[in-house]
Amino acid sequence: MAATLAQDLRGSFRTGRTRPAEWRTTQLKALVRMIEEKEDDISDALHADLAKPRMESYLHEISLAKGACVFALKGLKTWMKPDKVPAAITTFPSTAQIIPEPLGVVLVISAWNYPFLLSIDPVIGAIAAGNAVVLKPSEIAPATSSLFAKLLPEYVDNSCIKVVEGGVTETTVLLDQKWDKIFYTGNGNIGRIVMAAAAKNLTPVALELGGKCPVIVDSNIDLHVAVKRIAVGKWGCNNGQACIAPDYIITTKAFAAELVDSLKRVLVRFYGEDPLQSEDLSRIVNVNHFRRLTLLIEDKEVADKIVLGGEIDEKLLKIAPTVLVDAPPDSALMTGEIFGPFLPIVTVEKIEESIDYINAGAKPLAAYLFTKNKKLQEDFVTNVSAGGLLVNDVALHLTNPHLPFGGVGDSGIGSYHGKFTFDCFSHRKAVLIRGFGGEANARYPPYTPEKQRILRGLIKGSFFALILALLGFPREKR
Structure with missing residues (x-):
């Protein structure tokens, strides 16, 4: 089926159906209508998959998806225009321009943690760029996957935009086909498999991966504001199941106790004395991920470092927000991406040492700093290599469509959001015209x-x- 699907879409693309601005605009407007009309259905699916609070679903997925559509609609005609560039003296007289053209037939393989946004956002850019698209939602979020399979054919051009559901088998078959680009969101291990499969056909890839996103917390801050922002960025984002959620904090030994005390107060305010019963805290996505996470803190040397939280409920698939201080550096908790509700704190003698600590590891998808110290801020921006940096907050940089969102090194290849998604799915064709x-x-x-x-x-x-x-x-x- 996948081979036939790819061929059918390629046939549709070759007719030129997807190229006109009118077709692209019609599809984007249909997506806006779908999001508006089916908001309750989307929220219900996200709650079924992750017990995601409705407000979190709206803020982090639904509103951002609609915003991406609206932004693309406003910018589309400008984005599609050729860029005129100077001609060289060696080609005089001549004109030169760069024309953005669609790549062709593209494959989007989505993730489960933000299953609506991370599916539809790249699709929006692929459509805006004039491509035919296959969306493969994550089988780990079955309710959202099923919703896409039901809704998209009702709203968009089914001859050019398709949904394929399924698991590893279906994804493997899709990867065996020839695509003009593959866009994958997920972890680095699967990213390597995607890249290897793409290499067989010389298919370009965009890989949106993850990593251990650090948060440097200086003592020269507004502590209460900083802790609220860290807490909502960690536990208010799928209970830590987010690629840009803070993975660990670095602070000084002298400041750690004060920071922990503030975290305790804020977490009680956010989720109550019994966070496992809070309706504002997402559950772990499934049993396998729940067991993976609980294994991280079962080791006695790690468990002894817990200063807050640690409660679990396997029946509810919930884990309370958990803070640890100076966990063993060689533990699985500290060497791999956590992708869950544990927040280790690493202590150093001087806050300036934190930059070297970050740079000793793989480049993260995002890195955060809280400080009023301008010199520390300058050193952080200059010397830390990450997909994106944010000072005095977490995660919010992805909400600005004028900023590219993507990784570097182990955290990903390529970027998207706003016009960057259009560019991701376009070829910038050089054209020189002489008489x-x-x-x-x-x-x-x-x-x-x-x-x-x-x-x-x-x-x-x-x-x-x-x-x-x-x-x-x-x-x-x-």
Whole structure:
């Protein structure tokens, strides 16, 4: 089926159906209508998959998805226009431009933690760029996957936009096909599999991965504000099941106790004395992930470092917000991406040491700093390499459509959001147009010493050499 599907979509694309601005606009407007009309259905699916609070579903998925559509609709005609660029002296007289054209038939493989937003956001950009698209939602979020399979054919052009449900088998079959681009969101291990499969057909990829996103917390801050922002960015984002959620904090030994006390107060305020019963805290997505997470803190050396939380309820698939201080650096908790509700605190003697600590590991998808110290801020921005940086907050940088969102190194390849998604699914085609005038005999053999002088002058940008070339010097018989 997947092979036939890819061929059918390629046939539709070759008709030129997806290229006009009218088609793209119609599809984007249909997606906006779908989001507006089916908001309750989307929220219900997200709650079924993750017990996600309705407000969190709206803020983090529904509103951002609609915003991405609206932003694309406003910018589309400008994005589609050719970019005129200067022509070189060597091609005078001529005009030069860069034309954005659709890549063709693209595959979007989505993730389960934000199953609506992370599916529809790249699809929006692929449609805006004029491509035919196959969306493969995550089988780990079955309610949202099923909703896409039901809704998209009702709203968009089913001859050019398709949904394929299923698990590993279906994804493997899809990866065996020839695509013009593959966009994958998920973990690095599967990202390597996607990249290897794409290499067989020389298919370009965009990989939105994760990593251990650090938070440097200086003592020179508004502590209460900082802790609220860290807490909502960690536990208010799927209970830590987010690629840009804080993975660990770095602070000084002298400040750690005060930071922990503030975290305790804020977490009680957010989720009550018994967070496992809070309706504002998402559950762990499934039993397998629940067991993976509980294994991280079962080791006694790790468990002894818990200073807050640690309660679990396997029946509810819930784990309370949990803070640890100076967990063993060689433990699984500290060496791999947590993707859950545990927040380790690493202590250092001086806060400046935190930058070296971050740089000793793989490049994260996001890195955060809380400080009023301008020198520390400058050092952080200059010396920390990450997909994105944010000072004095967490996660909010992804809400700005004028900023690219993506990783670097182990945290990903390529970026998207706003026009960057359009660019991700476009080829920037170089076009140079000349007439038959301006013939320069010096470019043709035989290469006499005089011709060589003129050609060297042209390469160096000599206006005098250009005039000689256009006048036909040295003279040649026609």
